Amino acid sequence: MLFKLELIINKILLDLIPKTEKNVKKGNKIFGGIILDKKNYSTVVTGVNNELINPLFHGEISTINNFFKIKKKINPKDCIFISSHEPCSLCLSAITWSGFDNFIYLYPYEDTNLKFQIPHDLKILDQVFKVKKGQYNNNNYYWKSYSIIKEISKLSKKKQNFLNNKITIINEKYKELSELYQKNKKNNKIPLN
Ligand SMILES: [Zn+2]
Numbered sequence: 653m654l655f656k657l658e659l660i661i662n663k664i665l666l667d668l669i670p671k672t673e674k675n676v677k678k679g680n681k682i683f684g685g686i687i688l689d690k691k692n693y694s695t696v697v698t699g700v701n702n703e704l705i706n707p708l709f710h711g712e713i714s715t716i717n718n719f720f721k722i723k724k725k726i727n728p729k730d731c732i733f734i735s736s737h738e739p740c741s742l743c744l745s746a747i748t749w750s751g752f753d754n755f756i757y758l759y760p761y762e763d764t765n766l767k768f769q770i771p772h773d774l775k776i777l778d779q780v781f782k783v784k785k786g787q788y789n790n791n792n793y794y795w796k797s798y799s800i801i802k803e804i805s806k807l808s809k810k811k812q813n814f815l816n817n818k819i820t821i822i823n824e825k826y827k828e829l830s831e832l833y834q835k836n837k838k839n840n841k842i843p844l845n
Contacts, residue, residue, distance in 0.1 A: 653754060653796065655803055659693045660734055661818045664758060668698055668736060669825050672711075675700045679840045682768065682829045685715030686734040689726075696731060697722065703842045711736060712743035716750050728752045736826075737764050738799075740773040741781060748794045756798040758822070761786040768830045772844045 663686050672684045684700040699715030709717075712735055719728070733747060733755040747755055765771045777783040790797040804815050837845045 653798065655732070655756060655798070656693055657800065657803055657807075657815055658818075660688075660732075660756065660800065661815060661822070663688070663695060663734065664736065665818060665822055665825070667695065668700070668734075669822070669829075671698055672700050672736070672829060675702060676829045676833050679704050679836050680833075681711075681770065681842075681845075682736070682826060682833055683711035684736045685712045687715060687719050688732040688734065690730050690732055693732075696726060703845075704840060707843050708742065710740065710743050712739050713746055716746055719750070732756065737768075738773065738786070738797075741776050744788065753795050754798065755795065756800055756803070758800045758819075759826075760799060760801075768826075769834060
């Protein structure tokens with residue numbers, strides 16, 4: 653699948669991050685998702701982590717819940733699923749059960765673990781499923797997954813530079829959001845915080 657990466661990156665920067673910021677200020681994690689129409693890249697829904705209400709309300713789950721609230725039914729196969737961070741085992745399953753045939757994420761598990769100090773994605777895959785180092789099957793019967801960073805690396809040097817400048821801005825935003833979450837997390841009641 654070929655992606656219009658600039659549009660995807662702009663949606664994260666201009667749409668997802670402001671919504672994420674609101675929920676992080678309440679004490680939620682930094683994760684979120686966007687569902688786009690494959691044809692014209694219009695936003696179908698967004699969603700952000702809301703674990704303070706329910707520990708299952710991960711960014712992707714909130715996004716999927718919003719998607720199935722829409723009155724006019726849209727085929728998930730006509731959509732692109734964007735995730736700020738590589739989806740955890742819960743969200744991998746939720747994306748699968750919901751009928752999406754793809755997802756594309758910005759930060760891989762290693763970043764969630766090291767940069768963002770949230771080790772549970774890798775730990776659950778290892779402890780529950782015996783999947784080492786997050787090596788799930790990323791091209792399977794149900795879907796294919798993509799990394800925004802890897803997709804950028806396939807472009808011309810000029811385009812790479814242009815998009816990586818935007819990624820730098822996004823990285824700074826998520827760094828701030830993460831620091832805010834980490835500072836406040838000792839006070840929250842999220843089981844795996
Ligand atoms: Zn998740």
